[in-house]
Amino acid sequence: MACSDLRIPPDRKERSHDLAASNVAMSTHVLIVGPSYRDLDFDQREEVRENLRIRLEEQGIRFVEYCWVWDEQDRCLLLVGTYENLNQATSWMEALQSMGFELCTRTHLPGETAEDDRKHGH
Numbered sequence: 001m002a003c004s005d006l007r008i009p010p011d012r013k014e015r016s017h018d019l020a021a022s023n024v025a026m027s028t029h030v031l032i033v034g035p036s037y038r039d040l041d042f043d044q045r046e047e048v049r050e051n052l053r054i055r056l057e058e059q060g061i062r063f064v065e066y067c068w069v070w071d072e073q074d075r076c077l078l079l080v081g082t083y084e085n086l087n088q089a090t091s092w093m094e095a096l097q098s099m100g101f102e103l104c105t106r107t108h109l110p111g112e113t114a115e116d117d118r119k120h121g122h
Contacts, residue, residue, distance in 0.1 A: 026107045028086045030093055031069065032056075033102040034076030048076050059099045069109055079109070 034052045037045050049068060056062065067079035080096065083089040086105065093103055 026085075028083045028089055029079060029106045029109055030081040030083070030089050030096075031077040031079055031104050031106065032096065033104050034078065036074050037070055037076055038074040045076070049078075052076065052078060055101075077104070 032052065035048055037048065040048065049066070053066065063080075069077040069079060071077060081089055081092055089105075096103055
């Protein structure tokens with residue numbers, strides 16, 4: 001599943017109301033999008049992750065645990081938050097975007113469900 005492009009709409013309060021009205025209980029995962037892993041060996045992939053960690057630390061952000069994911073385009077993705085809905089994540093996403101990070105959102109991550117594991121042979 002590809003990341004959805006993140007654009008925080010100016011009418012987010014209206015959209016939040018629409019989401020609540022639909023009674024859909026779905027988490028929103030916020031991820032920082034890094035460069036592609038395509039054709040990189042392990043050490044090169046680790047360098048991509050390290051460079052992203054350094055960029056975060058330069059902004060005063062450090063996580064206890066770094067949860068790395070990748071998408072169908074083999075882009076490096078870092079999970080930076082999971083929220084009950086997109087509206088709850090808005091301030092954090094705006095802050096990260098103001099620091100120059102590209103973001104995307106997902107409603108689920110690979111391996112979250114038993115069905116995902118079966119599709120990928122786990």
